Amino acid sequence: MSKTPVTAVFDIGKTNKKFFLFDQHLKEVYHTYTRLEAIPDEDGFPSEPVLPMRDWMLDTFKKALKFPEFEIKKLNFSGHGASFVHVDDSGEPVTPLYDYLKPFPEDLLTRFYSENEGKMTFCQQTSSPPLAMLNSGLQIYFLKYAKPDQFKKIKYCLHLPQYLSLIFTGLFVSDYTSIGCHTALWDFAKMDYHHWVRKEGIEPLLPPILPGNSIVHTKAELGSIPCGIGVHDSSGALLPYLRQEKNPFILLSTGTWAISINPFNKTPLSEAELSQDCLQFLSISGQPIKISRLFIGEEHKYQVEQMYAHWGLPLGTYKKLKFDRSIFEEVSRNTGKRIGFHYLKPQDYGLEKADKTDWDSFAEFTEAYYTFIHELTDIQVASLKLVLEGAEVNRIYVDGGFNANDIFLEMLRIKLPGKEIIPSDFPNGSALGAAMLVNMDF
Template sequence: MSFNMVKTPVTAVFDIGKTNKKFFLFDEDLKEVYQSYTRFEPIPDEDGFPSIPIHSLREWMLETFREALTFPEFEIIKLNFSGHGATFVHTDEFGEPVTHTYDYLKPFPEPLLNQFYEKYGGREAFSKQTASPPLGMLNSGLQLYFLKYAKPEMFQKIKFSMHLPQYLSFLFTGQMVSDFTSIGCHTGLWDFEKRDYHDWVKKEGVDNLFPPIKPSNEVLSTKPELGSVSCGVGVHDSSGALLPYLNAEKDPFILLSTGTWAISINPFNQLPLTEKELKQDCLQFLSISGNPIKISRLFIGEEHKYQIDQMYIHWDLPLETYKKLKFDPVIFEKVAKQPTKRIRFKFLKPKEFGIEMATKTDWSSFSDFTEAYHTLIHEISDLQVASLSLVLADLKIDRIFVDGGFNANELFVEMLRIKIPGKEIITSDFPNGSAMGAAILVNMETNTYSLS
């Protein structure tokens, strides 16, 4: 007697981060039932700068998916992608890459950048129009300007330019599309007031390189040889990470997503950016429906890592000592009353928020590691409150969700609670939130779900 195994219907998601490349299977309740991941070493581009090994990534994804189609216990019925922003894949008419896939940390030639801003209204005006602080290659749209004038022979080969999440979708469907969440992540491409591509895109003739914009919950189909599975168009990872909260919560909230960067996201704030906000690293994303979402950024993860290393050296302590510390209200009250700041930041810029910073750090002035660490988190949380206030505005929002690495830092969370009275600070985490967001999108009913 033989028995046919009942297969579990699942949604497959490729979550392509800058470091880790992950593959997930989610069941119908969006619970993770399978995960695999890999990493790829960068390869030098034509200038010797590290670039994304797009061919190796493509081979791994196709091989991984074909293998998953053969799993006896799962039936893949949906597929989608999340990917990091500020990354373009430039292709020929057949979708084959014709340039390296440039890393967004690649230096942008300063004379060419100055030429661009002089041509299109100056840095401040352009940044305000496009909700994109001047970030060089991180303004991914400007890659095309760079290629047009610095590498014209390569530019002439380009027939299509797709952001990374949409290129991943193209690999499986053969259909080229553009998506609001990728267009709107500090690319310098979108005029937020006109709600259209910025004038420079058309004047430089790059608008015809972009495939048509499709809704983020558009459902395509994979190629027949890949199972003819319902397939999404891909989503920018930060926008994807927001979706599980929007899906679960009915009342307005702010999401503070922490890690290397602390990203304060207010999906209910569509107020225009001011020049002052831009200077404080505040910008806007486009939501899945093309509406602006105000966010602010703070480089707290990298700052925290650097300062902790200095403390460990000074006190000769083992790694991760700070994780054993508990919030001490007596020590906090002591350090909060210090008349001057006593830690010199390496990455953070308190003056942008009107906060003075010490000229140097004297670790010997602290009684011990515990006092020094409380001081560090006190000063970082001051900046975090200032950054959060940029997106909070005067909107009536009572809850702030903290997810990512700092949601497990008791000192950070308790200090936020003290410094933002009247707001509920909730430590929360949707593991693999970007991937889950992509899964939510491809499972939306296009005809009945209202994209907000």
């Protein structure tokens, strides 16, 4: 029996670590996943379990090489951004993989900005809001001054997707999609590393940059298989749409975050846009891409839990609701009832803010949920308009968790007349994008 040739992809998220096999038509034919417990770093803050992850990946891959029905012809990786693995010259991690939610020492942050022309000037130069540890390049600055003994052991600082590739290839490389992911490393006007990188002497720690569609090979003991260098997950999720769509579009990628990505918008960021969580990424070839971010998944989770607790409802109740125009029009008119947001700040977008929610003012769950989604989509539309301005498009693809939320989608359609709102049909888009990178020319 002949084996089916497949492309293998590891898709490493914060929560789920996934492994896929795609056939020659890039259709998924196999997947498995695991969840790994966080490990406290030296300060007691949860960190990514790098070594258990590496063990799981190698074990999973070696088992897949022995599958009787599949033959792995290519391999690639996608991984979440804002994460560095700091390694010695043999590729062994010498620090924890710090969580991007770990607090950054305020005095060190203040010193950094004062040395680099002030916070907002620096943020405009590097096309990212000030995000502390989420500006992952600052993690290297943090190590240099807060953890000097560990810093001395570092040979290379690898973005997570490129560390995943290193495990299988032994090669130290960087790629544009990770460098451009709000790292505070890149000067978008000069299209080169920001001068602080050289001033602090950390440029030698950053391996050579290769284009995102570069092909290397796995180690001989892993079959010398053609292999990619890894891709930042949001950038990977964009690739299936770029391949399919001939006209300009926006991708609204939803989950914990809603990321509005306009790959056709290269306009520089204003200070006002930065304050509204607007930033730029780099494409696989190093071109700027304008994006905006909202923490809507966590906001939705929090508010729905509040509603379920108030009305004593079972999990999943909101999923049974379908869009009803008359209910939407009713809550639109009733501006006295408002939601107090937990994570999001409507006032950042010029929208009315409520200090807290009076759940007793709502007759029942449906009215409260509609009111919440009405206000949530007002903020989402404002966020989308940040990346529409200067590069208008007519199509908006919605992928991820909210693409199945009928109420969310219909409210977007009402509030964005003339725009085609299209629920996406690319499940596991970041993994699929990684597979495309090693199979097609871009």
